[in-house]
Amino acid sequence: MIATHPSIKTNRKFKDQQYYKTDTDTYFLLPFRFHRLNEKREIIVNDCGDFLVVDRGMVEKIISKQIQPGDEIYPDLLANFFISEQPVPPLLNIMATKYRTKKSFLDHFTSLHIFVMSLRCEHTCHYCQVSRVSDNRTAYDMKRDHIDKGIGMMMRSPNPHVTMEFQGGEALLAFDNIKYAVEKAKEEAIKHDKQISFVICSNLALINEEILSYCKENDILLSTSIDGPAFIHNKNRHRLGNNSYELAVAGIRAAKQALGEDKVSALLTTSTLSLDYPQEIVDEYYKLGFRNIFLRPISPYGFAARNKERNFYSAGEFLEFYKKALHHVIAYNRIGEFYREDYTTIILKKILTPFPVGYVDLQSPAGMINNVIVFNYDGDIYASDEARMLAEMKDHTFRLGSLDTHSYEEIFYGEKARTFSDAWLNESLPGCADCAFQPFCGADPVFNYATQGDIYGHRPTSDFCHRNMEIIRYLFELMDNDKEVERIFRTWIKPNC
């Protein structure tokens, strides 16, 4: 919309600059937040995630209305919705559409449905949050009745495309039940006109031709774990024979061959031991043929919390590890190899594109319930994967109900969900509400509760806040200091990468 001028006839001729000038020489501020990136630079960010990196002192000038229309920055401030020449910005609808787009992950509600097929596992990883070494299938495997009810609830999701993820323990120990679940879900999906993606999370120690053949027939993705070279992986992931690494690597190779490179992914869990070997871990992933790595800190839940010597490190220590590893990944790209870090990519997509990212651990509203739900092996329903890990510590705060006794409405819109919703928006959390990085970050009530004792959390002492604020600040600083890094980062966020 263009401002009308009473003395000029409205027609479609090009107008001179005077036509667009407003009656007042000042401007009006639009909502934005700011952060000091370093001693020289600061950043302003609006609610839609538009940003400008400027010299120190510029923010004060903008806010105190010292910027003049002839200043170089003026058109950038106007174009990026930081200031307006009218009290109500003429492009308010555009701003609203951008905001809605950023929150469009809410449009279809829950997509990821985690089925914990068995708590049994033949590994005894020291950082494992949940698993049991047991032969007792009755006690620790999901019953078929619960599989049916879980699928029934999944079909109630308004989301036309749902993901059914099989987890454990070691999910492949209950492979018969996985097959049953896949067949049942496919039947129900036809009835309910839904698309389903299937994922099996496995350490791949038990993978064989029969399983791979079934995965290929049913387009099932495999997600596994690699913690780095053998000396780290086998130290973290114990099993009889001390050969977890060898089995995982053989499994990855067989799975890639049978299913295709893009059907197998691996996750890193950073233990205390890993902190000393960022380059070796990055090299290991590259050596195994992966062109991506997810630098993931340990979750302070379940059994992992009991082994503090091996699993406890500060956010500062993790950040040091992350930065060294990230630089090593960037170094591959500098010599022409495509190789990306996944957590960085998630944040970069939030920064450099107008779209949201479907990553449940970094969203506002939080991913719990809105994007993910967990059906545990015993039929209990939890708000997120981390919530069921807490349950293994006998803390059932985030138990939403049971497949046996609760309806869809009671689970997804019930009293517990409403209670958690008070703390799942970073827009309204103390500390987050004024943070410039809010559009790129998220809220995690389960992490707050597990580490700080309440679902709201305390930002000054929060590892989640410390870690994410520093990573986001660091990424902006890297892109600001080195345009080659920005160019590399932009290759990471291209579609289909």
Place this chain on the structure above:
Amino acid sequence: MKFSIKGPKIEVIVDAAIYNEDVVFKCFYWYSRDFIVDITKNKNEFMIILEPKTAGCDELLLKERVAKDLIDFRLRDTVSKETKTIRELIIAKAFAYYEDETIPEREISDPVGFNPQNISR
């Protein structure tokens, strides 16, 4: 801002006419990692007592940081209050249901004489 060291504690006096309650609380919230923070309001000023949780606090650096942070949070407060209505409008519009098409309010004219509104249907 007055800054003084009282034994193991640091006392900060802030003029309430310059820094309002929101600014003071939001600013010193971030100090609650390293200090036990106590805020009281007297007539025209806030008194903030910072008690370090661990030894080894550099008072000069702290004074500089407090002064900077107070200014930053005052700036944030200015933006937040000035733009409150617009922010609410953006969010309300973002989640409202739209009409598919809006009709232009003004008549359209054209210098070459083509008037789209004269087209017979």
